[in-house]
Amino acid sequence: IKQAKLNNVPADNIQRAIKRASEASVGDFTEGTFEAYGFGGASLVINVLTDNNNRASADVKSAVGKLNGKIAESGSVLFMYDRKGKIEVPVVLDEEELMMGAIDAGVDDMELIEGEEEGTSIVYTDPKDAFLMLEAVHSLGQANAKMSLCYVSKAPVECTEEDFEKNMQIVDALEDLEDVDSVEHNMSN
Numbered sequence: 761i762k763q764a765k766l767n768n769v770p771a772d773n774i775q776r777a778i779k780r781a782s783e784a785s786v787g788d789f790t791e792g793t794f795e796a797y798g799f800g801g802a803s804l805v806i807n808v809l810t811d812n813n814n815r816a817s818a819d820v821k822s823a824v825g826k827l828n829g830k831i832a833e834s835g836s837v838l839f840m841y842d843r844k845g846k847i848e849v850p851v852v853l854d855e856e857e858l859m860m861g862a863i864d865a866g867v868d869d870m871e872l873i874e875g876e877e878e879g880t881s882i883v884y885t886d887p888k889d890a891f892l893m894l895e896a897v898h899s900l901g902q903a904n905a906k907m908s909l910c911y912v913s914k915a916p917v918e919c920t921e922e923d924f925e926k927n928m929q930i931v932d933a934l935e936d937l938e939d940v941d942s943v944e945h946n947m948s949n
Contacts, residue, residue, distance in 0.1 A: 763906065776938065791941075794820045795837035797830045798930055800923030803837040803946050804829070805911045810939035820940070823933040827926065840946060841911035845890025847883040847897050848875065848906045858883065861896035884912065913946035924949055 764774050790813060794806040804824075810816035821831050855872050862870050862885075870885045870893060885893045887909050894907040919927060924947060934943045 792816060793838070794824075795832040795834065796824045796930070797832055797837070798923070798927035798945070799829075800919035800927070801917040802919055802923065802927045803832070803840060803913075804927075804930065804934070805837060805841060805944040806934055807941045807943070808937075808939045809941045812939075816937075816939040819937045820934065823937060824930060827930045827933060829927075829930045838911070840914055841944065842914060843887050844910055844912045845885045845887045845893060846908050846910045846912075847885070847890070847894050848908075849881045849883065849897055849902050850879075850904050851881065851902065852879055853881040853883070853897075853900070853902075857900060858896070861900055862893060865892045865896035865899070867893050867896060908942075910942065911944040913944075916946050916948035918948050 761774060761778070764777075788811045789809055790811075792808045792810065792813065794808065794817075796804040796806060798804055806820055808816045808820065824831055852874070853872060858870070858872055867885055867889045869889070870883055873882050873884070874880070875882050883893055883897065890907055890909065894905060897905040927945065927947060931943045931945060934940050
């Protein structure tokens with residue numbers, strides 16, 4: 761719940777997730793990944809957490825199809841992405857200080873970039889080191905840092921404005937689905 765609030769997840773989504781989790785045993789939930797193509801060379805990786813694989817599959821395929829995207833064969837999109845640990849920090853971090861903290865925490869490799877919002881930072885690392893990296897960021901006094909696992913495009917594509925808008929409609933429709941946890945894409949614009 762704390763992580764969801766830090767990620768600005770709407771309260772009704774949090775309550776719905778709590779309700780679903782309390783109605784079913786934890787073992788009933790499974791993770792899944794769908795791959796899709798959008799417009800202008802864009803690809804999408806859709807991560808789901810569901811208690812009903814058939815419903816999740818039908819919902820994802822329907823949302824993509826209604827907006828003229830195409831569900832891809834398994835593996836045809838994922839090879840274009842790297843799985844990464846992602847730490848989002850609400851301040852600009854000093855790279856040297858972060859590197860020292862990472863080394864002290866036992867993290868072998870990390871990448872610091874400017875966040876999407878001004879005055880923020882994003883740290884990418886190997887998924888196995890994500891928690892250690894989060895602890896390193898916390899040790900620098902950044903208790904509000906958020907950690908997640910994500911897919912990062914190896915080769916971002918720039919779409920036309922029109923294609924970008926169509927692709928974002930697909931992303932928005934997918935993110936509105938109950939079982940969709942996250943949607944990653946390779947658009948650079």
